[in-house]
Amino acid sequence: MRPALALALALALGVPAQAAAPEDLTAALRQARTLAARGEAEVRVYFPPRAVPTRTAARLPAVPFRPALLARNFTVTRRDDAPPVAGREVIRYDLTPKAGEAAHWTLWIDRAWNVPLAYEERFPNGALARRAALTQVQPQPLRVQAGVPPIPAGLRGAVLAALPGLRFPPGFVPVALQARAGGGVTVSLSDGVNVLALVIAPRNVRPALGVASRRVGGRFVWLVGNLPGEALRAALSGLRAADEAPLGTFLPAPDSKR
Numbered sequence: 001m002r003p004a005l006a007l008a009l010a011l012a013l014g015v016p017a018q019a020a021a022p023e024d025l026t027a028a029l030r031q032a033r034t035l036a037a038r039g040e041a042e043v044r045v046y047f048p049p050r051a052v053p054t055r056t057a058a059r060l061p062a063v064p065f066r067p068a069l070l071a072r073n074f075t076v077t078r079r080d081d082a083p084p085v086a087g088r089e090v091i092r093y094d095l096t097p098k099a100g101e102a103a104h105w106t107l108w109i110d111r112a113w114n115v116p117l118a119y120e121e122r123f124p125n126g127a128l129a130r131r132a133a134l135t136q137v138q139p140q141p142l143r144v145q146a147g148v149p150p151i152p153a154g155l156r157g158a159v160l161a162a163l164p165g166l167r168f169p170p171g172f173v174p175v176a177l178q179a180r181a182g183g184g185v186t187v188s189l190s191d192g193v194n195v196l197a198l199v200i201a202p203r204n205v206r207p208a209l210g211v212a213s214r215r216v217g218g219r220f221v222w223l224v225g226n227l228p229g230e231a232l233r234a235a236l237s238g239l240r241a242a243d244e245a246p247l248g249t250f251l252p253a254p255d256s257k258r
Contacts, residue, residue, distance in 0.1 A: 021078035025093045026067040028109045028116065035115050036060070036144045039086065039137040047121075047129040047210060047226055060116060060132045063193065064148050066175070070192030073098055073171035074105075082108060085117040086137040095193065100170030102194045103129060103226045113141050121194075121226070129226055151175045152250055159187055161246040162200065163221065165238035169231055172196060177250045184219070185244045185251070196225030200244050216242040
């Protein structure tokens, strides 16, 4: 259902517009897997820090939104009075974590196409971590294929078997796994929009903003992402062992082309 039609129906039935906000946003994020606005976008990234934080692109950079997790972990607030983006009418959605200290997000969705035209990520203290916004838009959207792989069944249990004592930050669950070129594995954790990297490695990592690490036996475990340092360290504080063997069945075979 188009956002404008959903709003009209909600008003006609006497249902508050905010009650439908998560469903409307979910519809837009699913639409964005097959359709994308194109033109010229300004992309600013302040976390992780980089020498040149601003660049231009023809489309918004992809964000691996997972609508089911997002709806479970965030309060979604809708605003219908948002200023236009690149000359097009938009609906604004604000995403606030229900628990923990994950980043807050805002998305601007095109009213006619029902796809994102801009988004921004902010630290819990309000500081900007990332923003991408189209400044010019072509007359027609582009057909794309931007599906998000399903979460492998049993991955959560395997991660906890590999890292007994691990405490996932509130809302985050394991969603993907890959082998590291230098040895070890990287597990991606997601709360629906924010992503953390959980790494088991033979070497330590340099201290930095958004990085926590701990030595467990002969291995090092890192947790990297946009959470306060205390929250990252708390997730690793109870670790009793680190052994990637339980994760082996989730990795592609050595001769696999995946």
